Amino acid sequence: EVVMTQSPATLSVSPGGSATLSCRASQNVGNNVAWYQQKPGQSPRLLIYGASTRATDIPGGFTGSGSGTQFSLTISSLQSESFAVYYCQQYNNWPTTFGQGTKVEIK
Amino acid sequence: QVQLVESGGGVVQPGKSLRLSCAASEFTFSIYAMHWVRQAPGKGLEWVAIISFDGTNKYYADSVKGRFTISRDNSNKTLYLQMDSLRPDDTAVYYCARDGNFWSGFFDYCGQGTLVTVSS
Numbered sequence: 001e002v003v004m005t006q007s008p009a010t011l012s013v014s015p016g017g018s019a020t021l022s023c024r025a026s027q028n029v030g031n032n033v034a035w036y037q038q039k040p041g042q043s044p045r046l047l048i049y050g051a052s053t054r055a056t057d058i059p060g061g062f063t064g065s066g067s068g069t070q071f072s073l074t075i076s077s078l079q080s081e082s083f084a085v086y087y088c089q090q091y092n093n094w095p096t097t098f099g100q101g102t103k104v105e106i107k
Numbered sequence: 108q109v110q111l112v113e114s115g116g117g118v119v120q121p122g123k124s125l126r127l128s129c130a131a132s133e134f135t136f137s138i139y140a141m142h143w144v145r146q147a148p149g150k151g152l153e154w155v156a157i158i159s160f161d162g163t164n165k166y167y168a169d170s171v172k173g174r175f176t177i178s179r180d181n182s183n184k185t186l187y188l189q190m191d192s193l194r195p196d197d198t199a200v201y202y203c204a205r206d207g208n209f210w211s212g213f214f215d216y217c218g219q220g221t222l223v224t225v226s227s
Contacts, residue, residue: 034213091212
């Protein structure tokens with residue numbers, strides 16, 4: 001199965017700052033990558049699919065990029081509601097697999 | 108607004124069975140593939156199973172293959188997960204989720220989840 005490796009495990013960012021999260025696939029997955037946000041006690045929320053397409057009602061401060069094996073999610077102007085855990089997912093191959101998550105915390 | 112409401116979780120002994128349900132509303136359930144995804148306490152997300160819009164195609168994670176069965180009732184807009192031979196490492200919050208593009212593999216809506224605890 002495809003292994004998705006996210007880095008860093010934790011990212012400390014000041015409110016108003018920006019964050020870039022990375023995700024590496026163990027093999028080529030094209031642009032079939034999604035990103036999710038999960039806050040404590042809540043279910044995952046789709047942010048990005050197709051590596052760079054924002055999901056419905058997702059603000060422009062979330063930007064996805066990459067293809068092949070290297071992907072990134074950039075969050076700009078971090079507000080309190082954006083401090084959460086972020087997961088990448090590949091859906092190019094079955095089984096679909098997730099990264100282990102990056103926690104974005106307040107610095 | 109799409110709604111997915113899971114139920115059926117609880118505490119169960121190893122080797123026993125449990126059936127989860129997911130009631131869907133506010134969208135045309137019968138045209139979407141649906142997933143089950145789980146999350147062990149303090150851990151990341153793990154995909155469990157997918158079923159096609161009409162129930163004819165099903166895929167499972169290796170970790171549950173042969174023990175779990177996904178099914179659906181389109182007339183009642185309900186998704187199910189029959190879990191047999193449960194093990195302690197099946198302990199998790201189980202989410203039902205709508206596929207993001209009919210049979211893509213990502214999901215655009217999740218329910219709030221139901222907790223399954225497998226313990227003696």
